[in-house]
Amino acid sequence: PTGRIGVAAVTAGPGVTNTVTAIKNAQMAESPLLLIGGAAATLQKGRGALQDIDQLSLFKTLCKTCVSVRAVRDIVPALRQAIVTAQSGTPGPVFVELPIDVLYPFHVVEKEIGGTKSARGLRGKMVRWYLQNYIRNLFAGAWEPRDMSPLPVQVPLATEDEVGF
16 A cells, blocks of 8 residues: 555546456555546436436446536535545445536536527527526636635544454
């Protein structure tokens, strides 16, 4: 054991599913491992998007924690907490899912899902309002500074009674 955490970043779908054996090995070896997996855009989850599967359910019995990040402002806190969880107590793997819309820059997401500029009719205007509101919420607070200081890792130590002295 090096005392360091291993990190793997993989693409959504097959990239994530191909890590199952490695994650199970990390669990059995009590090795701290952060698996970062891509995912379909949040708006497309469960709607037949390319490579969209329930990745969290796949890992919930193998990992100490499984998290899907839903807003850009939550990326750093989610990764920080996952790293602490992986290293604290009995070390083991953790999974953080990053949907593609939290990874792309604002201007790309706005262009792709911001809706048309000339929405027609009440339905079109409602859809445009919903999509623009979604983008505002997705990026709200994204440019605010985040705490980057190291978090305390909780490593339990055996008592004299447990050791048998």
